[in-house]
Amino acid sequence: MKNIYLFSEGNGLGKLILGGKGANLVEMKRIGLPIPNGMVVTTTACKNYFESKNSLSREMIEEIDVAIEKLQKETKKSFEGENSLLVSVRSGAPVSMPGMMDTILNLGLNDIAVQRLIQKTKNEKFVYEIYLRFIEMFSEIVKGIPREKFVKVKKFSNGKSEKEIVEIFKNIYWIETGEFFPENPKEQIKMAIESIFNSWNNERAKIYRQLQGIDESMGTAVVIQEMVFGNYNELSGTGVAFTRNPSTGENLLFGEYLLEAQGEDIVAGIRTPNSIQSMRNQLPKIYDEFSEIGKLLENHYGDMQDIEFTIENGKLFILQTRSGKRSPNAAVKIAVDMVKEGVITKDKAIMMIDTELLPQVFNGTFEESDLAGKKLLGKGLPGSAGVAVGKVALSTDMVKEGESVILVRVETSPEDIKGMSLAKGIVTVKGGATSHGAVVARGMGKCCVTGCESIKIDCSEKFFHINGEKIYEGDIISINGYNGEIYKGEVKLKKGEISEELKELLEWCKEFKKLEIRMNADTPSDVLVGREFGAEGIGLCRTEHMFFEDEKIWSVREMIIANTKEEREKALEKLLKLQKIDFKNMLHKMDGMPMNIRLLDPPFHEFLPKNEKDINKLAQQLKKTSLEIGTRIKELKEENPMLGHRGCRLAITFPEIYEMQARAIIESAIECGYEGSSCEIEIMIPFIGGISEFKYIKEGILKEIEKVFKEKQKTISYKLGTMMELPRACLIANEIAEESAFFSFGTNDLTQTTYGISRDDSIKFIDHYKAKNIMKRDPFQSIDTRGVGKLIELAKELGQSVKPDIKIGVCGEHGGDPKSIEYFNELGFSYVSCSPFRVPIAIVAAAQSAIQKRMG
Ligand code: PEP
Ligand code: MG
Numbered sequence: 001m002k003n004i005y006l007f008s009e010g011n012g013l014g015k016l017i018l019g020g021k022g023a024n025l026v027e028m029k030r031i032g033l034p035i036p037n038g039m040v041v042t043t044t045a046c047k048n049y050f051e052s053k054n055s056l057s058r059e060m061i062e063e064i065d066v067a068i069e070k071l072q073k074e075t076k077k078s079f080e081g082e083n084s085l086l087v088s089v090r091s092g093a094p095v096s097m098p099g100m101m102d103t104i105l106n107l108g109l110n111d112i113a114v115q116r117l118i119q120k121t122k123n124e125k126f127v128y129e130i131y132l133r134f135i136e137m138f139s140e141i142v143k144g145i146p147r148e149k150f151v152k153v154k155k156f157s158n159g160k161s162e163k164e165i166v167e168i169f170k171n172i173y174w175i176e177t178g179e180f181f182p183e184n185p186k187e188q189i190k191m192a193i194e195s196i197f198n199s200w201n202n203e204r205a206k207i208y209r210q211l212q213g214i215d216e217s218m219g220t221a222v223v224i225q226e227m228v229f230g231n232y233n234e235l236s237g238t239g240v241a242f243t244r245n246p247s248t249g250e251n252l253l254f255g256e257y258l259l260e261a262q263g264e265d266i267v268a269g270i271r272t273p274n275s276i277q278s279m280r281n282q283l284p285k286i287y288d289e290f291s292e293i294g295k296l297l298e299n300h301y302g303d304m305q306d307i308e309f310t311i312e313n314g315k316l317f318i319l320q321t322r323s324g325k326r327s328p329n330a331a332v333k334i335a336v337d338m339v340k341e342g343v344i345t346k347d348k349a350i351m352m353i354d355t356e357l358l359p360q361v362f363n364g365t366f367e368e369s370d371l372a373g374k375k376l377l378g379k380g381l382p383g384s385a386g387v388a389v390g391k392v393a394l395s396t397d398m399v400k401e402g403e404s405v406i407l408v409r410v411e412t413s414p415e416d417i418k419g420m421s422l423a424k425g426i427v428t429v430k431g432g433a434t435s436h437g438a439v440v441a442r443g444m445g446k447c448c449v450t451g452c453e454s455i456k457i458d459c460s461e462k463f464f465h466i467n468g469e470k471i472y473e474g475d476i477i478s479i480n481g482y483n484g485e486i487y488k489g490e491v492k493l494k495k496g497e498i499s500e501e502l503k504e505l506l507e508w509c510k511e512f513k514k515l516e517i518r519m520n521a522d523t524p525s526d527v528l529v530g531r532e533f534g535a536e537g538i539g540l541c542r543t544e545h546m547f548f549e550d551e552k553i554w555s556v557r558e559m560i561i562a563n564t565k566e567e568r569e570k571a572l573e574k575l576l577k578l579q580k581i582d583f584k585n586m587l588h589k590m591d592g593m594p595m596n597i598r599l600l601d602p603p604f605h606e607f608l609p610k611n612e613k614d615i616n617k618l619a620q621q622l623k624k625t626s627l628e629i630g631t632r633i634k635e636l637k638e639e640n641p642m643l644g645h646r647g648c649r650l651a652i653t654f655p656e657i658y659e660m661q662a663r664a665i666i667e668s669a670i671e672c673g674y675e676g677s678s679c680e681i682e683i684m685i686p687f688i689g690g691i692s693e694f695k696y697i698k699e700g701i702l703k704e705i706e707k708v709f710k711e712k713q714k715t716i717s718y719k720l721g722t723m724m725e726l727p728r729a730c731l732i733a734n735e736i737a738e739e740s741a742f743f744s745f746g747t748n749d750l751t752q753t754t755y756g757i758s759r760d761d762s763i764k765f766i767d768h769y770k771a772k773n774i775m776k777r778d779p780f781q782s783i784d785t786r787g788v789g790k791l792i793e794l795a796k797e798l799g800q801s802v803k804p805d806i807k808i809g810v811c812g813e814h815g816g817d818p819k820s821i822e823y824f825n826e827l828g829f830s831y832v833s834c835s836p837f838r839v840p841i842a843i844v845a846a847a848q849s850a851i852q853k854r855m856g
Contacts, residue, residue, distance in 0.1 A: 239309055
C-alpha cells in the first residue's frame with residue numbers, strides 16, 4: 001500500500017487511512033468542488049515512521065519526492081520555476097483532536113522564491129508578509145521556538161525593512177536550533193511531516209486521547225495542500241462558516257470572514273471579522289456560490305457542516321469541511337429539520353442526538369458567556385441534571401415559597417422534602433449518584449449537586465466554608481447539576497423547554513425502540529410529568545416516598561415506633577386511608593397504563609425523628625414521654641441500615657404492613673373502576689433474598705387480597721412479583737421465578753451489594769478510582785456489565801428457564817442511563833424505568849440502541 005495519495009487518487013480510502021480532513025478533501029475533489037490541489041500522507045505512513053524509530057525511511061522519502069513531482073504537474077506550478085508553488089501542511093487524525101499541532105502555511109518559500117513571487121505579483125508587502133509568517137510558524141511548530149520571540153522583533157522593528165526582519169527571524173532560528181533555516185522546499189516539507197507525526201505523541205494529544213478513549217495506535221495523517229491566499233489583494237479573504245446556526249439550529253449560514261486576511265487572522269482576533277451574512281451585500285456572487293456548496297456538502301454528508309474557505313482574487317476555494325459542533329438544542333432542531341427536508345432518514349436523525357447532552361434541552365444551561373470571571377467555589381457530583389441560581393439556605397425552614405433558594409445540606413432526609421420541592425436546587429455534602437438527595441431531586445426534576453465534600457457547614461448552621469471561601473445563608477450561589485460545579489454569585493441561566501422538534505423526535509423514536517420506557521413515579525405530579533414526556537407506565541412507585549410529604553411522615557413514624565401489634569394496627573389504619581387517597585389519585589392519572597407499586601422499603605434512618613423538636617412532637621402525638629420515644633429510637637437504631645431491617649424483612653417481622661398496603665392497592669383499583677383482566681397492576685416486593693421469605697410474604701398478601709375481593713364482590717387481575725436487588729436472589733432466580741410474576745432489577749442495591757460498596761459512602765473514594773483509571777465509570781451511574789451484569793444475565797437465564805415469558809425490567813437509576821439502556825436492550829428486557837425527567841433521554845437511548853442493534 002502506498003504511503004502518499006494525491007487528492008485525485010485517494011477515493012474510497014476513508015478516514016482511518018486518510019484522516020478526517022484528508023478523507024473529506026479527497027471526497028470534495030471527487031464531487032468536483034473548488035478545492036486547492038494537494039495530497040495526503042497516510043496514517044499508515046505515520047505508523048511506519050514510529051516503527052522505524054521516528055525516522056522517514058528511504059522509500060518514504062522517495063515517495064514524498066514522487067508525490068511532490070505529481071503535485072507540481074497537477075498545479076502547473078513548481079518550487080523552482082517561475083510559477084511558484086507554495087503549500088500548507090496540516091495534521092489530520094481519523095478523529096478530530098483539538099489538542100494536536102495545527103497548521104504551517106506558506107511552505108516552499110525561500111529567498112529565491114520570494115524574489116520570483118515579488119516579480120510575479122508586484123506586491124512586495126504581501127510576499128514578505130507571508131514569508132515572515134511562514135518562518136514564524138515553522139519555527140514554532142517544527143522546532144518549538146516560542147512565538148513571542150518573533151512577535152517582539154516585529155513590535156520593535158520600526159524603520160527596519162521586511163527583508164531585514166527576515167534576516168533577524170532566521171537568526172533567531174539559528175540561535176535557538178544551531179541550524180540554518182531550511183531553504184529547500186522539499187526539506188521543509190519533510191521536516192513538517194516528521195514534526196506532525198511526532199505531535200501525535202505530545203503530552204496534550206496523549207491526555208486528550210486518554211480522556212476521549214481514542215485508540216493510541218491510530219496515528220495521524222498529514223495533509224499537504226497548494227496555498228491559496230486570502231491576503232492576496234482586496235478581492236481576497238478568508239472565513240469559517242456553519243451551514244446552519246450552531247446555537248439555535250436555524251437554517252441559515254452562520255459564521256464570519258475577513259477580507260485581505262489569512263486563516264489564522266480570524267482565530268487570532270486581531271481584527272474583528274464580518275458576519276457571513278454581510279457577504280450577501282459585499283460579495284453577493286461568492287455568497288451564493290458558498291451557500292450552494294454548503295447545501296451540497298450537507299446533502300452529501302447528511303449533516304450540518306463547519307466549512308473553512310478562502311477567496312483568492314475573487315475565486316472561492318473550500319479548504320476543509322467537517323460535521324459542525326452544535327448546542328444540544330440546535331442538534332435536535334437540525335436533526336428534525338433535515339428529515340423534513342428529505343436530507344436524512346428518521347433513524348439517522350435519532351442517531352445524531354447526544355443523549356448525554358439532551359437534558360440541557362429541557363432543563364436549561366448556564367449562559368456560557370456569563371461564566372467567564374465567575375468564581376468556581378468547588379465541585380461535587382452531578383446528582384441531577386439542570387442548573388440553578390439562588391440564595392443559600394442551610395435548613396429546610398429557611399426555604400421560603402416564592403424565593404429562589406439553593407438548599408445546602410450535609411445529606412437530605414425525608415424532612416427535607418418540603419424544602420427540596422420549594423428550592424430551585426439542592427447541594428449535599430455527602431452521598432453519591434443514588435443517594436436520597438440525588439434520587440429525590442431527579443424525581444422532582446430539580447438540579448442537584450451531591451457529594452461536595454469540600455463544603456464544611458458550620459455548626460451554627462449560618463454559613464459554610466468551601467475551599468477558603470465563607471458563604472453565608474442568603475448569599476447567592478449558582479449550581480450546575482450536569483458537572484457538579486458550584487459558583488459564587490449569579491450565573492445567567494438559559495431556560496430549557498420541550499420544543500416541538502423534540503416532541504416530534506420522541507415520537508419517531510417510538511417507531512424504532514423495543515424497550516418500553518416507564519417512569520419511577522411516587523406522586524400524581526410525577527405521573528403528569530412522566531406522561532407528558534412519553535412514559536408508558538410506572539416501573540417503580542416507591543410507597544415510602546409517598547409518605548415523605550407533609551404530615552404523612554408522622555403516621556409512618558408512628559408505625560415504626562409502635563411497640564405492640566395494637567399500636568401498629570392503629571397507625572396502619574391511618575396509613576391505609578392515606579395510601580388509598582394517593583393510589584386512587586395516581587391510578588386516575590395513569591388511565592389504565594401499567595403501574596408497578598413497590599411495597600414499603602424504608603431504611604429506618606431515613607424516617608426516624610432526628611432532633612429533639614421532632615421527638616417531642618411524636619411523643620405528644622402518641623401520648624408518650626420523650627424519653628420513651630428516645631429509648632425506642634435507640635432500640636431501632638441500626639449500625640448498617642442499608643443492609644438492615646428494611647424491605648421485605650419488615651414484612652417478616654410485621655406482616656400486617658404489607659397486607660395493609662396490598663389491601664389499599666386492590667381496594668383503590670376496584671373503587672377506581674378497574675375491572676377484570678384489563679388491569680395492569682403490579683405489586684412488587686423489595687429486597688427478597690430467599691424463596692421461603694418470598695413465599696411467606698406472598699401467602700399473607702394473597703390472603704388479604706382474597707378478603708378484599710370477597711368484601712367488594714369483585715375481582716381484578718394483578719401481578720405479584722419481586723425486585724431482584726440482592727446477589728442471592730439472582731443466584732436462585734429459578735426458584736424465585738416459580739413464585740414471581742416478574743423480575744424488576746433494582747440495580748442500585750444490586751450494585752451496592754455486589755460490590756460491597758455503600759451507595760451513600762461511595763463518593764469518598766470512587767473519584768479516586770476513576771482518576772487512577774482503576775474504574776472507568778461510577779458503577780452507580782452506569783451499569784457494571786462485567787460483574788453486576790453477570791448476575792443480571794444469570795438471573796435472567798435462570799428465571800426464563802422456568803418461566804420463559806417472565807416479564808423483566810429495570811427500575812434502578814441505571815434505567816435512565818444511556819449506556820446501561822443499551823445493555824438492557826441487548827439483553828432483550830421488556831422495559832426500563834427512570835425518573836420522569838429522564839424519560840425523554842431513555843426514549844432516545846432505547847431507539848438508538850435498537851437502531852444500532854439492527855445495523856449489527
Ligand atoms: C434499587 O435498589 O435499585 C431500587 C430501585 O430501589 P431503591 O433505590 O429504592 O433502594
Ligand atoms: Mg433497592
